[in-house]
Amino acid sequence: MSDKMVKELNGLVADFTVFYQKMRHYHWNVKGKQFFQLHALFEGIYDEVNEVIDELAERVVALGGTPLHTLAMVMDEASISEDSEIPDGVKMVKRTAADLETLSSALDNAIEVAEAEGDRTTVNLLDGMRDGLQGRLWMIKAWQS
Numbered sequence: 001m002s003d004k005m006v007k008e009l010n011g012l013v014a015d016f017t018v019f020y021q022k023m024r025h026y027h028w029n030v031k032g033k034q035f036f037q038l039h040a041l042f043e044g045i046y047d048e049v050n051e052v053i054d055e056l057a058e059r060v061v062a063l064g065g066t067p068l069h070t071l072a073m074v075m076d077e078a079s080i081s082e083d084s085e086i087p088d089g090v091k092m093v094k095r096t097a098a099d100l101e102t103l104s105s106a107l108d109n110a111i112e113v114a115e116a117e118g119d120r121t122t123v124n125l126l127d128g129m130r131d132g133l134q135g136r137l138w139m140i141k142a143w144q145s
């Protein structure tokens with residue numbers, strides 16, 4: 001088992017879990033004239049992220065590790081922060097874009113580790129996730145401009 005790879009993947013489990021909850025928060029609490037768009041946007045993101053977390057955690061298991069499984073563990077490891085505020089819709093989108101950039105960089109780091117370990121399966125898995133995030137970022141930037 002590669003401890004280093006497992007640690008990287010668990011760091012991603014933590015970051016995506018915090019982000020998942022933030023997208024649910026925004027989905028529930030968004031208000032205003034853009035409600036319908038943003039309510040649906042945040043739901044679309046957390047549905048995708050739900051799959052991502054599951055695939056990351058199951059890759060940890062496949063590598064012989066144990067995925068983070070309590071919220072306390074998640075909060076200990078996460079580099080994405082929660083949002084205790086209820087910002088307006090435009091700020092929610094801005095904060096979502098910033099988190100997507102952070103998550104994309106975190107995936108880049110994990111891809112480098114997987115490449116160094118010669119772990120093609122993990123590289124392919126993470127590459128696909130990175131593509132998904134970049135697609136979301138493109139749409140959000142188009143919406144903002």
Ligand SMILES: [Fe+2]
Pocket residue numbers: 027043
């Ligand atoms: Fe809902």
